Amino acid sequence: MAKKLVIPIGPQHPALKEPASFDVTLQGEKVENILVKLGYNHRGIEKACENKPYLHDLYLIERVCGICSHSHATCFLQAVEEIAGLNVPMRAKYIRSIIGEMERIHSHLLWLGVAAHEIGFDTLLMYTWRDREIIMDLLALLTGNRVNYAVNILGGVRKDISEEEKGQILKAMDVLEERTKYYAHVATEEITIKKRLSKVGYLSPEDAVKMGAVGPTGRASKITRDIRAEDKYAAYGEVDFKVISDDNCDVFGRAVVRIGELMESYSIIRQLIKKLPVTPLKVPAPLRIPAGEAISRYEAPRGEDIHYVRANGTDKPERVKLRAPTLANVQSVSTMLQKGYLADVTIVIAAIDPCFSCTDRMIVAVNGKDEMTWKQLRQHSIDWYKKNRGVDFTKVKLGIK
């Protein structure tokens, strides 16, 4: 019988793109238990929102996440607009959906690259990230920014899409569709990928429901739920699209779902561009929002994003609460890893497409202690790991003076 071993992955670890901590208990090579600790990215956004006017909150909330910034901003605004009774013009709704789908494309392409990298297939990483540049350039062209597009304003959008830009979008969709077909071919038929991803990180449909998995993670476990179809916010009531799901229930299924969603996004954007109605871009919005409450749902690239806003009649909200999709998905990670192998841990974590910045939102500067020197900082981390993890790093000598 092999000895049990606890391996701390994180809070800082080369395999993680953001700080989170996973304590993996191993029996030989097999994962026996996994303990998740989050909160390292908590920045105090919900509390800060209560002390700032709605207009400032919009830009603050856009910074909850670097990748799904538009998702959070739109989700927040939909709630505020519902409370204020604003009737957002159709063209603005269309533009919000177009930018939202572009965000999904860039996020899914990014994920495909990261997932490929985690299984050692860096050629695919280079390919997908090269193609992702097409959509990043397009977003920069439309909004002026590659991330944090700030295209939303209360009551509409701030920027129109011109005829010339429409042509460029359609052209880019053709190129990307061609490329994605190739990736679909590679990901589903390349034998090494198939073998590496199949039966890894299994999440049964029952467990997915129980743990509250959302987005592609849930849809890969046969849960055909998509807020775009359920709630028909923005312009999603005006377009036809399929909710992609898969019955593999593993990492392979999650890849298939995301590639399928890319194809749907191209089709949605084409339909929206074709039907883009001619209306004003915004309605005037008041600075003071009447008392009331609303909840808004949004299908972000990673799953359902929810924002709750309570207004009290002033220019600042009484309470803003948000739930990012990773918070819903991260609880299923330990189920996915049960009886799995250590070597699968990183790809299984990557497969929920975690975004811990979204998940954690809320800390303020911890204290006003004097700054630490590099030596003190190193000592602090050695002590921390010794006390909290039972790992002794004192014997590790680094060439630091």
Place this chain on the structure above:
Amino acid sequence: MENNHPMVEKIISKYPALSDKIKIQRENRLWMKIDYPDFRKFLEFAAADLKVDIFCMLTGLDEKENYSFIYHMADLNGLMLNIETSVPKTNASIATITDLHPAAELQERELTDLLGVTIEGMPKGQRYPLPDDWPEGEYPLRKDWTADRLDKKAEDING
């Protein structure tokens, strides 16, 4: 108040006392208030009879005398039922719902860390989301809490 929503009718037929506590905001958004002692039974009824069994989010609110909690629940057709309940600040304690909805775990831990509400029957586990060395008795989401309290505390400790 109009109650011509099929789900509202179902709720009222079982709980007639709630008839003036339900608000239909629009087709897919229902808001309701319920006294805390009746809450748990209602949550079970919502899951079993109304098929509102997807736990989405839990919001904690600091109101003058009370802490309020809104359980945002959904069904498969896109309907969202927001159930609000509250407990007095003098007895800030609620029971966990993780036995019914395991997905609520992290959000209940948030209430403990940020509002200082005790959750009865919570399984053992890591705190979330504040750091392990967060000073005790500091609950940042309370309305009377401001960030400079931390600076003062650090001054007291460090001189």
